[in-house]
Amino acid sequence: MRKSTSLLTAILLAAAGPACAIDHTIHVGGAGLVFTPSNIEALVGDTVTFVNDGGFHNVASDAGAPLAFRCANGCDGNGGNGDISNAAWSATITISQAAAHGSIGFHCEAHQASGMVGSISVTNPVDLQSFSID
Ligand SMILES: [Cu+2]
Incomplete structure:
Protein backbone atom coordinates (compact mmCIF):
# COMPACT_ATOMS: atom_id res chain seq x y z
CA MET A 1 0.00 0.00 0.00
CA ARG A 2 2.77 2.33 0.87
CA LYS A 3 4.50 1.62 -2.44
CA SER A 4 1.25 2.26 -4.30
CA THR A 5 0.83 5.56 -2.57
CA SER A 6 4.28 6.77 -3.53
CA LEU A 7 3.75 5.60 -7.10
CA LEU A 8 0.48 7.48 -7.23
CA THR A 9 2.20 10.55 -5.85
CA ALA A 10 4.86 10.28 -8.52
CA VAL A 51 15.43 41.42 -18.75
CA ASN A 52 17.73 44.22 -19.82
CA ASP A 53 19.19 45.73 -16.65
CA GLY A 54 21.02 48.37 -18.65
CA GLY A 55 23.20 48.74 -21.68
CA PHE A 56 22.98 48.30 -25.43
CA HIS A 57 22.02 44.64 -25.80
CA ASN A 58 19.84 42.00 -27.33
CA VAL A 59 19.72 38.23 -27.11
CA ALA A 60 19.91 35.88 -30.08
CA SER A 61 20.19 32.13 -30.35
CA ASP A 62 23.47 30.80 -31.71
CA ALA A 63 23.55 29.43 -35.24
CA GLY A 64 22.33 25.85 -35.23
CA ALA A 65 20.62 26.09 -31.84
CA PRO A 66 17.55 23.82 -31.50
CA LEU A 67 15.40 26.89 -30.80
CA ALA A 68 15.83 30.03 -32.88
CA PHE A 69 15.09 33.47 -31.49
CA ARG A 70 16.32 37.05 -31.65
CA CYS A 71 14.83 39.33 -29.04
CA ALA A 72 15.02 42.70 -27.33
CA ASN A 73 11.89 44.81 -27.62
CA GLY A 74 9.95 41.64 -28.30
CA CYS A 75 11.17 38.97 -30.66
CA ASP A 76 11.64 38.97 -34.40
CA GLY A 77 8.86 37.13 -36.18
CA ASN A 78 6.68 37.34 -33.11
CA GLY A 79 5.45 40.90 -33.29
CA GLY A 80 8.59 42.39 -31.77
CA ASN A 81 11.96 43.80 -32.75
CA GLY A 82 15.11 41.97 -31.74
CA ASP A 83 17.47 44.75 -32.78
CA ILE A 84 20.07 45.70 -30.17
CA SER A 85 18.52 48.26 -27.83
CA ASN A 86 19.34 50.20 -24.68
CA ALA A 87 15.71 50.38 -23.63
CA ALA A 88 14.63 48.65 -20.42
CA TRP A 89 13.27 45.77 -22.47
CA SER A 90 12.27 42.30 -21.48
CA ALA A 91 11.40 39.42 -23.76
CA THR A 92 10.15 35.91 -23.10
CA ILE A 93 10.76 32.74 -25.06
CA THR A 94 9.10 29.35 -24.56
CA ILE A 95 11.16 26.19 -24.57
CA SER A 96 9.57 24.04 -27.25
CA GLN A 97 9.62 20.28 -27.66
CA ALA A 98 12.00 20.75 -30.57
CA ALA A 99 14.66 21.78 -28.09
CA ALA A 100 14.22 18.76 -25.84
CA HIS A 101 17.52 17.30 -24.64
CA GLY A 102 19.41 20.03 -26.43
CA SER A 103 21.52 22.96 -25.46
CA ILE A 104 20.39 26.37 -26.67
CA GLY A 105 23.36 28.66 -26.93
CA PHE A 106 22.64 32.38 -27.04
CA HIS A 107 24.55 35.63 -27.22
CA CYS A 108 24.26 39.39 -27.37
CA GLU A 109 24.97 40.50 -30.92
CA ALA A 110 26.80 43.60 -29.70
CA HIS A 111 29.03 41.85 -27.19
CA GLN A 112 29.44 38.23 -28.20
CA ALA A 113 33.13 38.86 -28.84
CA SER A 114 33.41 40.15 -25.27
CA GLY A 115 32.03 36.89 -23.95
CA MET A 116 28.43 37.97 -23.48
CA VAL A 117 27.08 34.48 -24.09
CA GLY A 118 25.07 31.83 -22.31
CA SER A 119 23.19 28.59 -22.70
CA ILE A 120 20.00 26.82 -21.72
CA SER A 121 20.25 23.08 -21.15
CA VAL A 122 16.88 21.51 -21.87
CA THR A 123 15.49 18.33 -20.37
CA ASN A 124 12.09 16.74 -20.88
CA PRO A 125 9.44 16.50 -18.17
CA VAL A 126 8.94 12.95 -16.89
CA ASP A 127 7.30 10.84 -19.56
CA LEU A 128 4.23 9.09 -18.15
CA GLN A 129 4.60 6.35 -20.76
CA SER A 130 7.73 5.18 -19.00
CA PHE A 131 5.90 4.28 -15.79
CA SER A 132 4.93 0.69 -15.22
CA ILE A 133 2.85 -0.40 -12.26
CA ASP A 134 2.92 -4.03 -11.25
CU1 LIG B 1 25.34 43.26 -25.07
Whole structure:
Protein backbone atom coordinates (compact mmCIF):
# COMPACT_ATOMS: atom_id res chain seq x y z
CA MET A 1 0.00 0.00 0.00
CA ARG A 2 2.77 2.33 0.87
CA LYS A 3 4.50 1.62 -2.44
CA SER A 4 1.25 2.26 -4.30
CA THR A 5 0.83 5.56 -2.57
CA SER A 6 4.28 6.77 -3.53
CA LEU A 7 3.75 5.60 -7.10
CA LEU A 8 0.48 7.48 -7.23
CA THR A 9 2.20 10.55 -5.85
CA ALA A 10 4.86 10.28 -8.52
CA ILE A 11 2.23 9.97 -11.22
CA LEU A 12 0.28 12.96 -9.92
CA LEU A 13 3.44 15.04 -9.77
CA ALA A 14 4.38 14.02 -13.31
CA ALA A 15 0.88 14.72 -14.60
CA ALA A 16 1.07 18.17 -13.07
CA GLY A 17 4.22 18.86 -15.07
CA PRO A 18 2.88 21.22 -17.71
CA ALA A 19 0.98 23.22 -15.11
CA CYS A 20 4.20 23.55 -13.16
CA ALA A 21 6.12 25.12 -16.01
CA ILE A 22 8.19 27.90 -14.57
CA ASP A 23 9.59 31.12 -15.86
CA HIS A 24 13.33 31.54 -15.56
CA THR A 25 14.70 35.06 -15.45
CA ILE A 26 18.04 35.90 -17.02
CA HIS A 27 19.32 39.41 -16.41
CA VAL A 28 20.97 41.11 -19.35
CA GLY A 29 23.83 43.54 -18.93
CA GLY A 30 23.59 45.99 -16.08
CA ALA A 31 26.97 46.33 -14.41
CA GLY A 32 28.80 44.22 -16.98
CA LEU A 33 28.67 42.61 -20.39
CA VAL A 34 27.12 39.47 -19.05
CA PHE A 35 23.97 37.38 -18.79
CA THR A 36 23.15 36.54 -15.17
CA PRO A 37 22.86 33.63 -14.71
CA SER A 38 24.51 32.72 -17.99
CA ASN A 39 23.87 28.99 -17.91
CA ILE A 40 20.58 27.51 -16.77
CA GLU A 41 18.63 24.29 -16.98
CA ALA A 42 15.01 24.31 -18.14
CA LEU A 43 12.27 21.88 -19.02
CA VAL A 44 10.24 21.75 -22.20
CA GLY A 45 7.26 24.06 -21.58
CA ASP A 46 9.18 26.43 -19.34
CA THR A 47 9.68 30.02 -20.33
CA VAL A 48 12.79 32.15 -20.09
CA THR A 49 12.47 35.89 -19.67
CA PHE A 50 15.46 38.05 -20.54
CA VAL A 51 15.43 41.42 -18.75
CA ASN A 52 17.73 44.22 -19.82
CA ASP A 53 19.19 45.73 -16.65
CA GLY A 54 21.02 48.37 -18.65
CA GLY A 55 23.20 48.74 -21.68
CA PHE A 56 22.98 48.30 -25.43
CA HIS A 57 22.02 44.64 -25.80
CA ASN A 58 19.84 42.00 -27.33
CA VAL A 59 19.72 38.23 -27.11
CA ALA A 60 19.91 35.88 -30.08
CA SER A 61 20.19 32.13 -30.35
CA ASP A 62 23.47 30.80 -31.71
CA ALA A 63 23.55 29.43 -35.24
CA GLY A 64 22.33 25.85 -35.23
CA ALA A 65 20.62 26.09 -31.84
CA PRO A 66 17.55 23.82 -31.50
CA LEU A 67 15.40 26.89 -30.80
CA ALA A 68 15.83 30.03 -32.88
CA PHE A 69 15.09 33.47 -31.49
CA ARG A 70 16.32 37.05 -31.65
CA CYS A 71 14.83 39.33 -29.04
CA ALA A 72 15.02 42.70 -27.33
CA ASN A 73 11.89 44.81 -27.62
CA GLY A 74 9.95 41.64 -28.30
CA CYS A 75 11.17 38.97 -30.66
CA ASP A 76 11.64 38.97 -34.40
CA GLY A 77 8.86 37.13 -36.18
CA ASN A 78 6.68 37.34 -33.11
CA GLY A 79 5.45 40.90 -33.29
CA GLY A 80 8.59 42.39 -31.77
CA ASN A 81 11.96 43.80 -32.75
CA GLY A 82 15.11 41.97 -31.74
CA ASP A 83 17.47 44.75 -32.78
CA ILE A 84 20.07 45.70 -30.17
CA SER A 85 18.52 48.26 -27.83
CA ASN A 86 19.34 50.20 -24.68
CA ALA A 87 15.71 50.38 -23.63
CA ALA A 88 14.63 48.65 -20.42
CA TRP A 89 13.27 45.77 -22.47
CA SER A 90 12.27 42.30 -21.48
CA ALA A 91 11.40 39.42 -23.76
CA THR A 92 10.15 35.91 -23.10
CA ILE A 93 10.76 32.74 -25.06
CA THR A 94 9.10 29.35 -24.56
CA ILE A 95 11.16 26.19 -24.57
CA SER A 96 9.57 24.04 -27.25
CA GLN A 97 9.62 20.28 -27.66
CA ALA A 98 12.00 20.75 -30.57
CA ALA A 99 14.66 21.78 -28.09
CA ALA A 100 14.22 18.76 -25.84
CA HIS A 101 17.52 17.30 -24.64
CA GLY A 102 19.41 20.03 -26.43
CA SER A 103 21.52 22.96 -25.46
CA ILE A 104 20.39 26.37 -26.67
CA GLY A 105 23.36 28.66 -26.93
CA PHE A 106 22.64 32.38 -27.04
CA HIS A 107 24.55 35.63 -27.22
CA CYS A 108 24.26 39.39 -27.37
CA GLU A 109 24.97 40.50 -30.92
CA ALA A 110 26.80 43.60 -29.70
CA HIS A 111 29.03 41.85 -27.19
CA GLN A 112 29.44 38.23 -28.20
CA ALA A 113 33.13 38.86 -28.84
CA SER A 114 33.41 40.15 -25.27
CA GLY A 115 32.03 36.89 -23.95
CA MET A 116 28.43 37.97 -23.48
CA VAL A 117 27.08 34.48 -24.09
CA GLY A 118 25.07 31.83 -22.31
CA SER A 119 23.19 28.59 -22.70
CA ILE A 120 20.00 26.82 -21.72
CA SER A 121 20.25 23.08 -21.15
CA VAL A 122 16.88 21.51 -21.87
CA THR A 123 15.49 18.33 -20.37
CA ASN A 124 12.09 16.74 -20.88
CA PRO A 125 9.44 16.50 -18.17
CA VAL A 126 8.94 12.95 -16.89
CA ASP A 127 7.30 10.84 -19.56
CA LEU A 128 4.23 9.09 -18.15
CA GLN A 129 4.60 6.35 -20.76
CA SER A 130 7.73 5.18 -19.00
CA PHE A 131 5.90 4.28 -15.79
CA SER A 132 4.93 0.69 -15.22
CA ILE A 133 2.85 -0.40 -12.26
CA ASP A 134 2.92 -4.03 -11.25
CU1 LIG B 1 25.34 43.26 -25.07
